[in-house]
Amino acid sequence: xxxxxxxxxxxxxxxxDEFEFQDNTTADQVPGWDSLSHLNVITAVExxxxxxxxxxxxxxxxxxxxxxxxxxxxxxxxx
Amino acid sequence: xxxxxxxxxxxxxxxxxFLSVDRPNTDAIIHWVTGEEPYRWTFSSLIERAxxxxxxLLKKGIKPGQVCAMIIRHNxxxxxxxxxxxxxxxxxxxxxxxxxxLHPDKFRQGLEGMSQRSGLDYLLTEKDLEPVIGALINSxxxxxxxxxxxxxxxxxxxxxxxxxxxxxIRASMKRKDPILLQHSSGTTGLQKPVILTHHDxxxxxxxxGEALYxxxxxxxxxxxxxxxxxxxxxxxxxxxxxxxxTIQINTFEWILAPVILFDAASKxxxxxxxxxxxxxxxxxxxxxDEDMEGVDLSSLRLLVNAAEPIRHDTMERFIDRFxxxxxxxxxxxxxxxxxxxxxxxxxxxxxxxxxIMEVDRQKLANGVVEYTNENTxxxxxCISSGILLDGCQMKIVDDNRITLPxxxxxxxxxxxxxxxxxxxxYPEKTAQVMDNEGWYHTSDYGFIHDGxxxxxxxxxxxxxxxxxxxxxxxxxxxxxxxDGVQKGRIIAFGEADEELGTxxxxxxxxxxxEDEKEKKILINEIKKAGMSIDVTISNIYLVPPRWLIKSxxxxxxxxxxxxxxxxxxxKNKGDN
Numbered sequence: 001x002x003x004x005x006x007x008x009x010x011x012x013x014x015x016x017d018e019f020e021f022q023d024n025t026t027a028d029q030v031p032g033w034d035s036l037s038h039l040n041v042i043t044a045v046e047x048x049x050x051x052x053x054x055x056x057x058x059x060x061x062x063x064x065x066x067x068x069x070x071x072x073x074x075x076x077x078x079x
Numbered sequence: 080x081x082x083x084x085x086x087x088x089x090x091x092x093x094x095x096x097f098l099s100v101d102r103p104n105t106d107a108i109i110h111w112v113t114g115e116e117p118y119r120w121t122f123s124s125l126i127e128r129a130x131x132x133x134x135x136l137l138k139k140g141i142k143p144g145q146v147c148a149m150i151i152r153h154n155x156x157x158x159x160x161x162x163x164x165x166x167x168x169x170x171x172x173x174x175x176x177x178x179x180x181l182h183p184d185k186f187r188q189g190l191e192g193m194s195q196r197s198g199l200d201y202l203l204t205e206k207d208l209e210p211v212i213g214a215l216i217n218s219x220x221x222x223x224x225x226x227x228x229x230x231x232x233x234x235x236x237x238x239x240x241x242x243x244x245x246x247x248i249r250a251s252m253k254r255k256d257p258i259l260l261q262h263s264s265g266t267t268g269l270q271k272p273v274i275l276t277h278h279d280x281x282x283x284x285x286x287x288g289e290a291l292y293x294x295x296x297x298x299x300x301x302x303x304x305x306x307x308x309x310x311x312x313x314x315x316x317x318x319x320x321x322x323x324x325t326i327q328i329n330t331f332e333w334i335l336a337p338v339i340l341f342d343a344a345s346k347x348x349x350x351x352x353x354x355x356x357x358x359x360x361x362x363x364x365x366x367x368d369e370d371m372e373g374v375d376l377s378s379l380r381l382l383v384n385a386a387e388p389i390r391h392d393t394m395e396r397f398i399d400r401f402x403x404x405x406x407x408x409x410x411x412x413x414x415x416x417x418x419x420x421x422x423x424x425x426x427x428x429x430x431x432x433x434x435i436m437e438v439d440r441q442k443l444a445n446g447v448v449e450y451t452n453e454n455t456x457x458x459x460x461c462i463s464s465g466i467l468l469d470g471c472q473m474k475i476v477d478d479n480r481i482t483l484p485x486x487x488x489x490x491x492x493x494x495x496x497x498x499x500x501x502x503x504x505y506p507e508k509t510a511q512v513m514d515n516e517g518w519y520h521t522s523d524y525g526f527i528h529d530g531x532x533x534x535x536x537x538x539x540x541x542x543x544x545x546x547x548x549x550x551x552x553x554x555x556x557x558x559x560x561x562d563g564v565q566k567g568r569i570i571a572f573g574e575a576d577e578e579l580g581t582x583x584x585x586x587x588x589x590x591x592x593e594d595e596k597e598k599k600i601l602i603n604e605i606k607k608a609g610m611s612i613d614v615t616i617s618n619i620y621l622v623p624p625r626w627l628i629k630s631x632x633x634x635x636x637x638x639x640x641x642x643x644x645x646x647x648x649x650k651n652k653g654d655n
Binding site for chain 1: 367
């Protein structure tokens with residue numbers, strides 16, 4: 001389940017007002033989410049949650065649900 | 080190696096065949112996939128496999144001189160297929176595999192337009208694309224005669240089958256025969272098809288090889304796509320014809336995790352890479368210290384910045400960021416060139432720091448190059464792209480193509496021993512850019528100082544996003560079809576993005592809409608329209624009717640209007 005916090009980060013980076021994110025939403029379905037802005041999304045997520053992604057983790061992300069899962073797992077292991 | 084010998088070959092194919100015997104077990108291509116063992120083609124195994132594909136193509140009825148468009152994702156079989164096409168005297172042209180965001184109809188239409196302009200004969204691709212492009216075969220609006228999936232079928236040939244045909248074709252290859260077709264970017268048939276010959280490639284390997292002090296211990300590494308001249312010529316043809324290896328990284332993996340370049344370079348001890356300015360920025364900004372654990376950049380002797388305007392701060396920040404990881408501070412270097420000159424025209428000599436000039440920005444805007452002094456209000460640091468390669472000439476000209484003195488801003492005009500012969504099927508465009516004395520007029524603005532070329536910007540409206548040329552017309556056309564937009568009252572332009580180190584696409588759109596909610600919906604529609612042609616529109620400025628200033632030709636002026644909106648933006652920021 002994509003949280004409102006993650007939705008807001010993505011919308012802010014992509015300068016979008018609204019978008020209906022589902023777990024299986026992929027970047028190519030979201031206006032403005034191309035490969036360059038993807039890195040900005042990742043940077044914003046890292047900053048917001050104080051986490052760091054490894055290169056291999058970034059290559060495995062298929063959709064927004066994957067991104068949320070990696071965030072959740074990093075947050076829970078940090079506790 | 081005797082470099083002169085490269086020039087002595089009759090064809091690039093002959094050179095490759097020689098290398099397969101001269102250094103059969105040397106790596107030619109190291110195909111890199113993150114998390115897997117790289118696939119290694121030696122010069123001998125590559126040619127052997129290329130021979131299979133040459134026979135495959137002959138079996139499919141493809142003839143010398145016909146154009147084979149390759150639309151293929153990162154795949155180790157790509158390289159021998161490319162060589163196999165050259166090996167039957169046909170012309171490979173590498174096209175980008177469609178991004179999922181690109182609407183299938185738009186992709187098909189773009190391909191159709193390109194086929195009419197360039198005369199594409201065959202498509203070599205993956206079966207996944209058949210539903211999208213199958214209809215192009217024998218369509219009245221396309222020149223495409225056949226669609227083949229060479230990686231998804233396996234033909235068996237008896238021992239000497241087709242050998243004599245291949246021998247005859249290869250023996251008759253001449254230096255001035257075309258070897259490949261390259262396209263500039265664009266989505267609607269505005270692409271300019273550049274034909275290069277065997278002579279162009281062989282000459283360029285020698286002239287650019289000398290400029291880079293290339294030697295047999297060099298090893299290239301690249302993530303740049305092979306449909307881009309930097310990738311195809313700089314990091315594929317160059318090392319392959321020279322006889323040294325290249326590590327080919329998946330472009331899409333690199334952009335998701337830029338550290339892959341450094342990781343692979345460190346493991347393979349790569350020595351040279353070429354990439355556009357934005358890539359240096361991206362590496363500086365996005366690679367974390369944790370990712371650099373165990374990475375050693377000391378083998379890299381050249382990191383060439385080219386293909387889009389080079390920014391001084393990008394280069395300095397890059398050096399500062401990675402010097403503690405073994406980066407030689409003189410390795411980041413500068414180059415300028417274009418597909419029409421095969422690749423490079425000028426290059427900063429290896430081992431030397433690129434030159435810079437601090438000039439008066441306001442005077443530069445009026446065409447005058449003047450060092451800063453105590454009266455300078457705004458300064459600009461211009462970075463040199465280097466000195467001429469052997470066999471090249473350059474000059475700066477005014478709008479009437481009259482030569483200007485040094486330290487004067489004007490259009491860059493060039494000559495080269497590896498200059499193209501003209502655009503394919505496009506004599507009117509060729510006539511526009513080539514003059515009677517054989518000078519190619521680049522549409523780039525710059526100046527010459529002490530024999531070094533400083534590139535400042537573009538004469539035309541082309542937008543360069545991350546090294547790729549984009550035509551504003553493509554973006555304007557697709558937005559023009561949206562309800563709520565004043566028809567024909569749109570301009571697209573490139574807006575500098577300091578964070579990315581490249582230009583992004585911005586649009587100014589006239590609309591009668593006043594309701595904020597309706598405007599938001601329109602902005603969303605404009606972004607989606609961009610997506611449909613695989614273009615990200617980063618900034619959308621909605622303005623009321625009659626806001627846009629017209630040029631003397633009666634169309635909205637991109638230059639005047641972009642300057643106006645950016646000035647307003649600056650003022651608003653200042654007010655805040």
